[in-house]
Amino acid sequence: xxxxxxxxxxxxxxxxxGNAINTDFSPSQIAINYVVAKxxxxxxxxxxxxxxxxxxxxxxWGLTDDEVRMLDNAADMCDQGL
Numbered sequence: 001x002x003x004x005x006x007x008x009x010x011x012x013x014x015x016x017x018g019n020a021i022n023t024d025f026s027p028s029q030i031a032i033n034y035v036v037a038k039x040x041x042x043x044x045x046x047x048x049x050x051x052x053x054x055x056x057x058x059x060x061w062g063l064t065d066d067e068v069r070m071l072d073n074a075a076d077m078c079d080q081g082l
C-alpha cells in the first residue's frame with residue numbers, strides 16, 4: 001500500500017510542479033510569506049515569545065515564483081479532492 005501511495009504522490013508532484021519547497025522554514029512561516037507573495041498583508045497573532053521568534057523568521061526571505069505556483073497547485077488539488 002505504501003509503495004502505491006508513494007507512486008501516486010510522485011505522479012501528482014510531476015503534474016503539479018515537481019520540486020520540493022525549502023524545509024528550513026516552518027509551515028507558519030511559509031504560509032505568511034505565501035500571503036505576502038499573493039499581494040496581501042498578513043496580520044498574525046502573537047501570544048508568546050516562541051510565536052514572536054517564528055514571526056521574525058518570516059523576515060528577509062520570500063517564496064520563489066515556482067514555490068508560489070506549487071502552493072497554488074496544492075490548493076487546487078485540495079479543492080478537487082485529490
